[in-house]
Every structure is written in structure tokens, then in C-alpha cells.
Amino acid sequence: MMRAQHAETADDSTLAQACKRGDLAAFELLVQRHQRMLFNIAFRMTGVYEDACDIVQDSFIAAWQKIGEFRGESKLSTWLTAIVINHSRNRRQQTRQRERREAYSLDAPLPAGDGEKLPDPPSPSPSALEQMEEAELRLFLTRCIDTLTAEFREVLVLRDMRDLSYDEVAEALKLREGTVKSRLFRAREAVKDCLKKAVSI
């Protein structure tokens, strides 16, 4: 096993090359460098802290195993992001299947959303959202983002939350930039509508 000393400042592509030669120390640097960003993506995608932990671990392990597939055409962070997004999708599907199986369990809490019938009419006054408490708004926001379908949530999390460029988002999601934009705008609209409904209860 090759073990080289890498400067903290070594760039991602250099470290990725070292990883291809089996350099675990280089990979460790990459983990330390990107874990926070990837963890936050995973957390915002799933909304569950423990799930995000699992996703990031699994993603890094997958990244180590298939580092040879990283061609350097995109940034390493984008490549890693794509892996995390994929793992997040899978995790969410599994969770949903589990929830469906457990839906008839007497012990299980009632599924969220059933109790809250959100009224349809728009808010009475303009900029009603601005009058809400920030903390309350955040709670609603989290719920609203959770109601988005995966493809809308992905663009919103990557572009508006994590501030990736359109290029990077398109690359990570394997979408055209136009698709990313149209999804993003619809996602913003959906979140706004969801918040408005939540506020006007």
C-alpha cells in the first residue's frame, strides 16, 4: 500500500490520482475536506440525521471503490455529490417502502400530513410569510421541502441551499442546464405555496 505524505493544500485531482494508486492517506484528506458539504446535502435530502450519516459513509466507501471511474472531467466534489444524491434517493425509497409496510401497524404513529388539512385559499395579506416567526418558518420550510418530489428537492438543495453552480448541478444530476433551471423555479414556487398554506392555517 502506497503511503505518501500529502499537503493539506494538495488539490482534489492530485489526491484523486493518489487514491487511484491505493493511497488511503490521500483519500482520508478528501474525506475530511468534503464530508461536511456532503453530509449537509444528504441531511437536506433525507431530513434525517442518522440517515445522512449512513449515506455519507456509504458514499465515501463507494467513492473509494470506484475512484478509478473518476475521469477528472468534472470536479471531484461534483462527482462525490452525484454519489451522495444517488445514495440519498435509494435511502429515501427504502424508507418509504418501510413506511408503507408499517402503515397498518397499530404501534406506529399516524403518518404526518394526514391530520393537517391545509386550506386551499391564498394568504389574505401580501407578504404574509414575512410576519411569521423565523423559527416557525424554518420548521414549515423543512416540512415543505420534505413534501417535494426528489427531482425538485435535489435541484433546490444543490443550487439554492448548497449554492452549487448550474453547471455543477447539471453535472451531478446528469441533467441539461435548462432542465435544472425549470425544475428549480418550479421548486421555489412549490415551496412558497407550501409555506403560504402552512402559515394561513
Added chain:
Amino acid sequence: MNSHAEIQRLLPAYCGGDLEPAERKLVEQHLAACPSCRAELANLQTALRLIRSTPEVDPPPWMAARIMARIREQQTEKQSWLRRMFFPLHIKLPLEVMALLVVCVGGFYLSRTVETNLEQAARQQLQEPPAQQAPSPAQLAARGEKTKPTAAKQPRSTAPPSAIPQPAPRGEGTPFGTAPPTPATPAPAPYAPAPPAYRDQQGDKAEPMKASPAGEPYNRALEQAPEVKSKSSRSVERRVDAATPAPAGRAAGVPAPPALPQSTVRLSVDDTSAAPAMIREAVLRSGGDILEEHEMRGQRLKVRIPAARQNELLQRLERLGRITERPVTPPPGTQLLELTVQW
């Protein structure tokens, strides 16, 4: 493009600063005149501000260490798996090839050594005749006795029928056939037991040579190389002297002078499994050498002992079992004699 609905559709892009300047201008113009769009924009801006200001969450502090630990664990698992998978390919295969090579090379050198031994034996025999030229009548008689059963055995030998016509050219072509003083060519049908008187040294040698019990490989080699022919036939003949066919290597390797008086001791023992070792010891204690052991049959030992100590050996053998056939008393003046111990 100016319609209220279309402008509203642009608001999510506008609030994020994602519009081209031309579109932005259109939206701004509409907003100035449309309070409901302004309200929608305010809501969008709030939502977007919230989204963008979503606080970062700290990953658990053990995350990186955990990831690396899992990768290292996998790495060792993979290595052991690789070892299991590839060691047969990388190590065992060469071992097999090596073993094959060793066998081939070993076999080659073994055959070379045997040939060399045969050659040496041939030279020795060429030099020996003067010392052996006057065998005593008793010796001749003994030898005659010995060779008769041998001749009777020959049809059982491994030599194929094709080997039979070969003797004539072989006998003539070899230096051996011409060197001895006595007439070199005995009867062309030497399979019948020869009368003892007929068996001078030359006959002794030439006869079995024709009756060659040598296997096929020898015959092939002989056809190709006349010199080897004589060598191997001599080794063959020595085997005949020994009264039983023995492995070629051993027969060639033992430089036994063929002219020693020979006789047989027959022994009846109770414990046949322990007998060989005990007999061997008796022979060695009596100052004898083991010449040949017939492992295949296991009940026959050819030894050479000083003639003076033959009785000593017999006494020892008597302690092991009952002697059913006593050997011929050696003629006076005999130094060494060959004895076949059977049990």
C-alpha cells in the same frame, strides 16, 4: 409576454436573480403596476431567503474516522479474498510447472547417468577378462546350474519378439564380440540351455546378450547406437548372471565381478516379515555385502561373502530358521563367493 400570468411564472427565477436583463426589465415594469405580483414576489423572496440561509449541520465528529476504518476493514478483507483467489494462480501454477520440470530434468539426467554407468561397466568388463580366464570346473558347474533356470525364464522376459533377430549384428558389430580369445559366436539359437562345458566366458556373455531380456527402450536405443548396444547387452548379461532380472540401473551400478562361485541357501523361516532384516544383518555380521535385493519378490537376497566365512553365515542363518538347501562348498582357494539366500 406582458400578461400577468406570464410575469408570475417568471417570478421564481426573478427572485433568485436568474433572469436575462431583458426579461428582468419586463418583470420589473409589471411589478411596478401589479400589487398582487409584488405580494407573490415578497413571499417568494422570503421562501428563498429561508432556503438559502438554511443553517449548516455539523456531521458527527467520528464520521471521517469511521469511514476510514470501514475502508481499511474492507481492504484487508479484499486482500485475503485476493490471496485465496490468486495464490493458486500465482504460486501453485508455478509449483506445478516446477514439479514437471524437475521430473523431466531429473528423468533426463537419470537416463544419462544410467548410460554412463553402462559405459563404465562395459569398459570394466573389457579390462577384467584376464583375471577371470581360468574359472574352476566347480565354478563353471555352478554357473551352469544357475543359467539353466535363467534360460528357461527368458520367454517370460519383456523383450518383444522383434528383439530376437537382432543379436547377430549386435554380436558382430561390437568390440566386445571380437575381443575375447574364444570363439565369439555361439549357436544362433541360444535359448536352449547350454551345456556347462560350452560356457566359457565368451559364451557366458554372448548368449544372454542374444537372449536379451532387455525391454523395448533398450532395443530402440541399440538400433540407433551400436556402441550403446554392446554396453546395454553387457549389463543385460550381468543381470542374467544374477539369475533374475533386476532394474537396469542397479545391475549396471554394482561392479560385481561375474566370475565368483555362486550357490544358493534356502531357508525356511517362521516370520517372513522380519526375515529380510535379520538375514541382512546376519550377512553383514559375517563380513558379507548385499549385492541385490529383490524387492518385488521379497524373498531373495543376493550377497557376496568371504568364502572362509560361509559357515559362519550359515550358523547365523540357522538361528533364524531351518536351512532346507545348503550351499555348495566353495573350491579351495576361493576368496569370495556369491550366495543367493532364499526364504
